Amino acid sequence: MTENFQFTLKTTDGNARLGEISMPRGTIRTPAFMPVGTVGTVKAMYLDQVRETGADIILGNTYHLMLRPGAERVARLGGLHELIRWPYPILTDSGGFQVMSLSGLRKLDEQGVTFKSHIDGSLHHMSPERSIEIQGLLDSDIQMQLDECVALPAEPKEIERAMELSLRWAERCRVAFGEQPGKAMFGIVQGGDQPDLRVRSAQGLTQLDLKGYAVGGLAVGEPQAVMLEMLGITLPVLPTEKPRYLMGVGTPDDIIKSVARGIDMFDCVMPTRAGRHGLAFTRKGKVNIRNAKHAEDKRPLDDQSSCPAARDYSRAYLHHLVRANEALGGMLLTWNNISYYQDLMQGIRTAIAEGRYEDFMAETQEAWARGDD
Secondary structure, X not given: OOOOOEXXXXXXXXXXXXXXXXXXXXXXXXXXXXXXXXXXXXOOOOHHHHHHOOOOOEEEEHHHHHHOOOHHHHHHOOOHHHHHOOOOOEXXXXXXXXXXXXXXXXXXXXXXXXXXXXXXXXXXXXXXXXXXXXXXXXXXXXXEOOOOOOOOOOOHHHHHHHHHHHHHXXXXXXXXXXXXXOOEEEEEEOXXXXXXXXXXXXXXXXXXXXXXXXXXXXXXXXXXXXXXXXXXXXXXXXXXXXOEEEOOOOOHHHHHHHHOOOOOEEEEOHHHHHHHOOEEEEOOEEEEOOOHHHOOOOOEOOOOOOOHHHHOOEHHHHHHHHHOOOHHHHHHHHHHHHHHHHHHHHHHHHHHHOOOHHHHHHHHHHHHHHOOO
C-alpha cells in the first residue's frame, strides 16, 4: 500500500494488461471486477463475503446515496467506508447515468442537471462541482467526473453535443477535485458509436492529465461488436500508463474480450441481479436454476468451486428456494456469481502473467459452449 494513488503496469500479453493500483486503503489487482454496491450494499451479500471472493474494490453510486441516506449524513457518520464496514477502496460513479436513466423529469444545461427523484419526486440539482462534493462527502477513493450518457442509437449531432458537454464538465470536475493525495478522479470518454467523436473525447481528456480514464456510454443498447469496435478505436488514444475502466460491463464474455483490447477495470450489476432472479454463472456456462430439470438434480452448481454456494448445495435445493421465492435462494446464487466473476478475473490475471491469454480465452469459451447437462 502507498500514501499516493499509483498504477503499475506489470506486463502485457498482446493488448491485455496485468497491473496493480496502489492506494492508502489497499491494492487493486487489475484486470479487476468491482461488485456494485449501489446504495452501500452489494445486494444479498455480506461485505465480508464479498471480500472473501477476492474483490479488492467495490462501487457505490452518487445519485442513489445523495437521495438516501444523503451525502451529508454519510459524512457525519464517518464516511461510506465506516458506515458499511468496508475499509478497502471504493469507487463512486458520478450519478450521471442514473440521472439520465431513472429520473422521470430532468432539465439539462451547461451548469448541470435538475432532476426529479425516482423515490419521492423531490427536485435536485447536480452540477459537476456538486457531484465531486458529494463524492468527497462519501469519502470515496476513486471519483468519477459528471458526464452525460446518451442511450444508443442516437443522432450523431446529439452524441457530439453530449460528448462536448462532458468534456467541459470533466475540466470543471478536475478543478473541483483539486489535489487529494491518495485519491483519484477519472474522466469518462463519451462519443457513442461515432469513431471520430470517441477519439476527440479521449484526446481532450488526456490533455487534462487525470489519474485514470473510463470508457462510458457503451453497454447502453448497442451490439457487442459495436462496443468492441469503439474500444479498439478509443484505447490506443489513451495513455498506457493510466488505468482504463469500462463502465457498466458486463457479461463474462464481454469481460474477456474487453481485457483482450486493453481494459483494466469493470463493474456491472449483472452477477447480483442475475442471482436474485435465479441465474447462475459457472465455469461451464449459465444455469437457469428455475428450470424444471433441476427439481431433482442432486449435483451442485460446480463441485470444483471454492465457493460454498456453488459446491455444497444441490441444484434441487437451489431450485426449490428460487421457485419458493425464499431470500436464501437469491443470496446463494449471488454468492456463487460474485465468486465466479472473481475467479474469472484471477484466471485472467494468471493467464496474462504467463503469456497465454489467447489460449485462456479459447479454453474458457469452449467450456461455456460445452455446458454441463
